[in-house]
Amino acid sequence: MGNTMSDLHKVTLQEIRQKKDASQKITMLTAYDYPSASIVDEAGIDVILVGDSVAMTVLGYTSTVAVTMDEMLHHCKAVSKAVHRAFLIGDMPFMSFQVSPEKAVENAGRFIKEASMDAVKLEGGKEVAASIKAIINAGIPVMGHLGLTPQTATKLSGFKAQGKTAEEARKLLNNALLLQQLGCFAIVLEAVPARVAEAITSKLTIPTIGIGSGGGCDGQVLVYHDILGLFDQFVPKFVKKYMDLRPMILDAIKDYGSDVVNLRFPEEKHTYHIEEDEWRKFLEAFGDEER
Ligand code: KIV
Secondary structure (H helix, E strand, O other): OOOOHHHOOOOOHHHHHHHHHOOOOEEEEEOOOHHHHHHHHHOOOOEEEEOOOHHHHOOOOOOOOOOOHHHHHHHHHHHHHHOOOOEEEEEOOOOOOOOOHHHHHHHHHHHHHOOOOOEEEEEEOHHHHHHHHHHHHOOOOEEEEEEOOHHHOOOOOOOOOOOOOHHHHHHHHHHHHHHHHHOOOEEEEEOOOHHHHHHHHHHOOOOEEEEOOOOOOOEEEEOHHHHOOOOOOOOOOOOOOOOOHHHHHHHHHHHHHHHHHOOOOOOHHHOOOOOHHHHHHHHHHHOOOOO
């Protein structure tokens, strides 16, 4: 991992598919703004998702339900400006694809035309099949999302694992096969028991990307703020924290405040100077030669 300028070619749909065929894992991570996207891209992650998780991690909403198309596009635009290599996916927010297939195509199109995304992701199976089909027919690649679908968590009776009974697991498999048949290029499986996710993965020719669904998926996705320890209000069991940044940032900002109050900042090296003769001319014009 880690890019040099020479390998900054754009990841393609074909390469994502080939990774499954070659049993190579696909890496995916969220990003929501220019600096985070630029770091994720430089690290060599294959796919960047501008997830509707931005609602909670960045915008302060209590769930993903409230985030709007305009808010999603605002973040997607910043991300696409930073990214040279990774495949970019914009997450369709709640109610942007359910109302009608026409509305779904219109909104999916905005992710591509206005925010330079390569594809869209949307949550759901059979119930949103008509919208998925219409978007794909319009020439826009779609990533599906099954299992725990946070936009409809209320219907699923909360944020809990899905597919834990034989009947639920069968339903998940049928939905995954349907999404593949509709033409989705990959499917996120969220909070699905590892054995069920592995079985679904083996039945599909398109890749599965797991989040809380074990190591048997073709790839993994996590949320940027979760792996870096930037969001501590709710950390799901499936998150691996690679850093605990929030307390580090907190300490740094406290140090800054204290330096300002105690006259330790700015120092000489942080200060600009005016040449002596220019200073004198300024004082003359100012009528204050005493300084
Ligand atoms: O919004 C999001 O971040 C997601 C992923 C975590 C799959 O949908």
